Amino acid sequence: MAYELKHVFASLPQMERGVSKVIGGDPKGNNFLYTNGKCVIIRNIDNPAIADVYTEHAHQVTVAKYSPSGFYIASGDASGKVRIWDTTQKEHLLKYEYTPISGKVKDIAWTEDSKRMAVVGDGREKFGAVFLWDSGSSVGDLSGHSKLINSVDIKQNRPYRIVVGSDDQTGSFFEGPPFKFKFTLSRHSQFVNCVRFSPNGERFVTSGGDGMIFIYDGKTGEPIGSLGGEKSHNGGIYAVSWSPDSSQLISASGDKTVKLWDVGAGTAVTTFKMGTDVTDQQLGCLWQKDHLLSISLSGYINYLDKNNPDRPIRTIKGHSKSIQCLTVHKTDGRPNIYSGSHDGHINYWDADTGENDCFSGKGHSNQVSKAVVNDADELVTCSMDDTLRFTNINKKEYSASDVVKMDFQPKSVSVAAGGLSLAVCVEQIVLLKDKKKVFTLDSLGYEAEVGAIHPGGTTAAVGGKDEKIHLYSIQGNTLKDEGKTIDAKGTITEMAYSPNGAYLATVDDKKVAAVYSVADDYKGKTEYYGHHAKPVSLAWSPDSEHFATGGMDMMVYVWTVGDTDKRIKIPDTHRLHHVSDLAWIDGHTLVTGSHDACIKQWTLKY
Structure with missing residues (x-):
């Protein structure tokens, strides 16, 4: 009984309007890195589907940078802590940890010998520090600013120089080591967002x-000129990145463009127009070997094309907010993963390659709580925007007509053959047929949490806070309450019928997973114990012989029907967060999604 991590489909960077995003580049030119929540995400630049996630920070990580040697990464978080860790081992062992400033770290720079580093950001006593990486002892003083420092860089050859840029609309130039303040750079009339040698x-x-x-x-700090005459961009500039040969640079701006500059001539060679939507504002960029990357406010990572500035070579999409639900469906024999997130965003992924995109058109406006695929090849989703949506997965676009408005917020949806759907709402149970409400049950007398329709379409099971499972028979277009209930150990948090219809599985807040046999009127019951905290997700394998549960204890268990001792335990599935949903690609491949906005695939061996 073993498991192995097969794929990580990484989250996008976490973006904030008007705040620049630093993307770090690997000196060898293979990887780039950025942050989301408490994670540092490392991705292969040629094949971004290859990703690694570092999860050792206790607070939100704000910036991460490779050392020039390429052997270490320094990452800084919102508490002012900087961790320096190994990149060569899978374990990413911690080398050193410091707290150079007492607030959010905004930028990090290394000297070219990987021995000294400068860290800037927000702090109580000071806004920056420069120190030896192996002892933490200071090699100078980065004082002279009245507001937080946004950006820092160190000249990559001797004599060393440091430059910083601050919210007080000035920059500072330092000589060293030990680094001493030389003079103020005061040509900007707004926040200085980025400085780069x-x-x-x-x-x-x-x-x-x-x-x-x-x-x-670079050596004297004397002004030479500006790029683009009167104005370089029509909006704030959040990031710049130099070409490897030092002759050109790219700049990312809130005016929704990225510009490529010939620095000697002071003119823009190319303007990349990234779109017209507010989410197309450009907040970060990186020039790495032949790759030009920019990051949009949406979190999308764009690979820019010098020969065709109006269209990126590729755009990496995904989730930047927590994933709430998952389902898997095969189209033409190829498995696709469908994931819905906290911000109403739905993505579909090729399970083998990680290639992904989102449905076109206007979709949900709030958290997608549950997603299932019906027999008409429609993705049925329920959301906190009080709607159910039916989206054709072959057309891959939202349809304005296939939205059903609910009277109350839906928590769960399930489907069965013949166009049946069951929505469990906060104070109501709704039966739908062919995308139309045909029956509602109000004044239930208990608080319904989750529901499931038997694959045969004859029974609807609803789990409640009253620690019972209520069974309703589906007769034509009605739900009939015949007073049949099954006692559970606690409040039902998730439930599902097995694909063959033989079993009903439930998990409850008393940490119990249970399987009921449908054939003997739900009387045959097997209980499975293992979770230390409330389980919240459950999914059956396609062969109906195994089911997986995920809990608030960060654990995933894969159980075998009929043998309570035969189980696979996957600890720390997503390290920092519990698994919000599970789905199966086949009998040996499980997919998990979590609040880290990443999707993982696990290979199981029984």
Whole structure:
């Protein structure tokens, strides 16, 4: 009984309007990295489906940067803590940990020998620190600002120089080591968002909320000029990144464009127009080998094409908010994973390659709580926006007509053959046939939590807070309450019929998983124990012989019907968060989704 992690489909960066996002690049040119929640996500730049997630921070991680040697990554979080950890081992062993400032870390820079680092951000006593990476002892002072420092960079050859940019609309230039304040850079009229030295150290640039990019001499800090004359961009500039040969750079702006500049001539060679929506604002960029990347406010990562500025070579999509529900469906023999998130976003993924996209058109406006596929190849979803949606998965677009408005917020939806759907709402149970409400049950006398329709379409089971399962018979277009209930140990949190209809499985808040035999009138009951905390998700394998449960204890158990001792235990499935939903691709492959906005696939061996 063993398991193995097969794939990680990583989350997108977590974005905030008007706040720049630092993307780190690997000095060898293979990977790039960014942060989401308490995770640092490392992705292969040529094949972004290859990803690794680092989860050791206790607070939200704000920035991560590779050391120039490529052997370590330094990541800083909202509490001011910086962790320096190994990139070569799968375990990512911690090398050192420091708290150089007492607030959110905004940027990190290393000297080219990987021995010293500068950390800036928000703090109580100071907004920046520069220290030796192996002892934490200070090698200078980054004082001189009255507001938080947004950005820092270190010249990558001797004599070393440090430049910083701050919310007080100025930058500062330091010489060292030990680093001492030399003078203030005061050409910007708004926040200074990003400062970067060219790789050869001859120049550095500062960019700001005033839409300007200024160029300076890397060694002396003397002003040289600006890019683009009057204005570099029509909006605030959040990030810049130099070309490896130091002759060009790209800049990302709130005006929804990325520009490619010839630094010597001071002119824009190419303007990449990224869209017209507010979510198309560009908040981060990275020039890595031949790849030009930018990050939109939506969290999408764009690979820019110099030859075709109006269309990126590829756009990496996914989730940036917590995943709430999952389901799997095969189209033309290829399994696709459908995932719904906290912000109403639904994505579909090729289970083998990780290629993914979202449905086009306007979908849910709030959390997607449950998703299932019916026999008409429609994805049936219920959401906190009080609707049920039926979306054709072959057309891959939302239909305005296939939305059913509910009287109360739906918590759960299930489907059966013949166009039947059952929605369990906060104070109501609704039976639907062919996307229309045909029957509602009100004044239930108990609080319904979750429901399931028998695959044969004859029975609806509803689990409640009254620690009972209520069985209703489906007769034509009505639900008939014949007073049949089954006692459970606790409040039912999730339930499902097996694909062959032989069993009903439930989990409850008393940490019990139970399987009832349908053939002997639900009297045959087997209980499975293992979870230390409330289980919240449950899914049957396609062969109806195994089922998986996920709990608030971060555990996933795969149980065998009829043998309570035969189980696979997957601890720490998503490390920081419980598994919000589970689905099966086949009898040996389980998919899990969680609040880290990542999807994982596990190979199981019985």
